[in-house]
Amino acid sequence: MSDRTIDRVASATPPPVARKIRGLSDRAIAWIFVAPTIFLLLAINIFPLIWTIRLSFTNYKANRIGREVKEIGFRNYERILTDSDIWLNMQATAHFLIWTIFFQVLIGFTLAWLINKKFKGNDLWTTIIVLPMMLSPAVVGNFWKFLYQPQIGLFNYIIAFFTGKEPSSFEMLGQVNLAPWSIVIVDTWMWTPFVMLICLAGLRSIPDYIYEAAEIDRASKLRQFFTITIPMVLPFLMLAVLFRGIENFKMFDLVVQLTGGGPGSTTELTSINLKREAFEKWRTGYASAYAIILFVTVFGLASIYVKALNKVKER
């Protein structure tokens, strides 16, 4: 008798079970192993999605269990898509999405490019830069709230130092024109390291011999940057844009901690509005339709990006 674990397990298996397993094909055994995962996926992802689609055509309210649920067709969709307040929420989301991605890609790529240079303390700087991304969004939201305080906040003092204004003369979280930018700054601070790490992976995947060949051909540094570095890092950058785009479209915790959607509804992103409809106003059917609209948008965007990513990879 061999001492291998597999043999010991086989000998310990009761004979009736062993007989049953021996009668199964490889395909059947594979299905037995995969089935729990498929079942979990169906239960956790697919079933709630189908249920949400069903609820989106009703006037269901989750806080009124005994109430008769009526089928109202596309009325929830009609209400959402003709509501000017939701249109404003979409614009706030677009502002947040566009500017965070722009700054994160710009700063993230620049940092990656600098970190990729060989210098003393390289690893230490990488660790320090990556720290914000490891913090909880709730914690980040809370301490940036302190930094933005008009009387004692460090941010106001730094701005005042450079502009000569009074630190308490402006309120980042309380002014309608500044609040959308305050959430952009915090998200950029927190998630730029993520983009930097992805860009760094891209930069480190470029073989040195390509640059050596370019040097032999007397290509300038600028030419090398635009014809070697940028095209070879582009798939990685697109991946970063995809991740951040989808994440920021769903952004909730950080903004709730910082502004709670205010002042007024200037920083009320779609996810915050959706939560209010679902769990404060308890309009479950309406919120389901809203969620489906957001889901289709994210799914569509993800399809575009995956296609673009594949195209860049083929080059």
Place this chain on the structure above:
Amino acid sequence: MMSFINGLMRLRRGPWEMLATIIIAIGVFMLMQPFVIWAFTYSFIVTLTGTVMFIIVSHFPE
């Protein structure tokens, strides 16, 4: 342009995916633009059409 139209006529994946992508992009722009509310109203149907189209045409031959 002719190869694009030929690809569409011969039900090839590339041009059809391109068309679906353009429709999705228009839909997302309509959803988030700050100019006219009617574009916002019709954005969902445009995005949904593009997304469903993308799922279908990604099974077309290359």
